[in-house]
Amino acid sequence: MTASHPASPQTTDRDIEVGPTDWNAQEYYYLMTALVVPRPIGWISTISAAGVSNVAPYSFFNMMGSDPPYVAFASTGIKDSLRNLREVPQFVVNVVTMHVLEQMNFTSTDFPRDESEFGWAGLTAAPAAKVKPFRVGEARAHIECEVKQIITDHNTNIILGRIVHTHVDKAVWKDGRVDPRLLDPVCRLSGSGYANLGELVNVARPFWKEVQGSQGLERMPKAVKR
Numbered sequence: 001m002t003a004s005h006p007a008s009p010q011t012t013d014r015d016i017e018v019g020p021t022d023w024n025a026q027e028y029y030y031l032m033t034a035l036v037v038p039r040p041i042g043w044i045s046t047i048s049a050a051g052v053s054n055v056a057p058y059s060f061f062n063m064m065g066s067d068p069p070y071v072a073f074a075s076t077g078i079k080d081s082l083r084n085l086r087e088v089p090q091f092v093v094n095v096v097t098m099h100v101l102e103q104m105n106f107t108s109t110d111f112p113r114d115e116s117e118f119g120w121a122g123l124t125a126a127p128a129a130k131v132k133p134f135r136v137g138e139a140r141a142h143i144e145c146e147v148k149q150i151i152t153d154h155n156t157n158i159i160l161g162r163i164v165h166t167h168v169d170k171a172v173w174k175d176g177r178v179d180p181r182l183l184d185p186v187c188r189l190s191g192s193g194y195a196n197l198g199e200l201v202n203v204a205r206p207f208w209k210e211v212q213g214s215q216g217l218e219r220m221p222k223a224v225k226r
Helices: 025-035 080-087 098-106 208-212
Strands: 042-047 053-058 061-066 069-076 090-095 141-153 156-168
Touching (some): 042 080, 069 141, 080 141, 080 156
Antiparallel strands (some): 061 069, 090 141, 141 156
């Protein structure tokens, strides 16, 4: 199928059909980051062989499994985080919450490799439990990981990390689990856009034995606001 539009239109009277090579890279990036929303942010802290700490945000980030548990994040191009991981293959995912939004955004600056974002952003470099890179002390949760694989395809570098330890602040724990409102995570949108969780709903997952005798979706439990 040929592209419906030769470039990203300002307005359109027809649906958009487009592949990764039909528009320039920046236009397609804007399209995809506007569609895959909201995204969690992996605030990744690493350390170089020389001992310089780095922390930088990556919104190409998520969990990738549970048995064993993995996370993954992607770096477009060769950045300090990736250079550090090739030297010291460990990292901490510092969970980004609304109270550290501005500090997180500040650490996205293109600092020289021999400068630590911790100091510039006024962040506390707290020791991790099982890995060498430091935690962001101000974060409410931390996921410590060991690098298992780095996948490189042209300018995309995907880092797969196996989780080895997790820390959760007692302030966000309620009724036997993390309370999302107490955690208050940042949701990444496109461009310079961010959001909080907003309205929450619960939807029970159906099982086949329930679906089989229900005559379809209409008889299934409805979403419930929290």
